[in-house]
Amino acid sequence: xxxxxxxxxxxxxxxxxxxxxxxxxxxxxxxxxxxxxxxxxxxxxxxxxxxxxxxxxxxxxxxxxxxxxxxxxxxxxxxxxxxxxxxxxxxxxxxxxxxxxxxxxxxxxxxxxxxxxxxxxxxxxxxxxxxxxxxxxxx
Numbered sequence: 001x002x003x004x005x006x007x008x009x010x011x012x013x014x015x016x017x018x019x020x021x022x023x024x025x026x027x028x029x030x031x032x033x034x035x036x037x038x039x040x041x042x043x044x045x046x047x048x049x050x051x052x053x054x055x056x057x058x059x060x061x062x063x064x065x066x067x068x069x070x071x072x073x074x075x076x077x078x079x080x081x082x083x084x085x086x087x088x089x090x091x092x093x094x095x096x097x098x099x100x101x102x103x104x105x106x107x108x109x110x111x112x113x114x115x116x117x118x119x120x121x122x123x124x125x126x127x128x129x130x131x132x133x134x135x136x137x138x139x
Contacts, residue, residue: 014123028077033091033124034079039067041086056082069122 011017015032019025040050042063052064064083065073080090 030091031071031074031076031079032087034076034083035066035069035071035074035118037088037091038079038082038086042067056085058082078082111129 009017013025013029015025015028016022019028038056042056045052045055047055048061049060051062056063058066063071083090
């Protein structure tokens with residue numbers, strides 16, 4: 001097999017690449033968005049970890065897991081509950097990555113910013129690579 005015979009797959013979003021279904025990719029994106037939102041809200045409170053955990057209805061160790069990006073330890077329901085306690089509105093439905101890609105092909109000028117690319121890389125690490133590594137870190 002030579003290089004011309006190899007098929008290269010490209011994805012508009014890292015979650016589309018690691019998920020088995022579009023629905024799973026959407027759930028992963030939503031969980032990542034909620035974790036980022038909760039983390040930002042907690043940091044904005046500028047209170048001790050115990051107080052922040054109490055506000056969210058979590059234990060301090062559980063909040064610490066969330067703040068450290070331990071993506072695999074939180075279900076969508078867990079994150080929605082914490083986000084509601086933090087006063088964060090549920091995320092708006094997102095259009096699919098396919099729609100994003102189709103928009104670029106149509107020439108509407110949409111391009112990923114470096115910040116979006118960096119966020120996607122960080123999310124992929126939290127969702128995929130860290131899941132297996134964190135299971136063995138002694139927690």
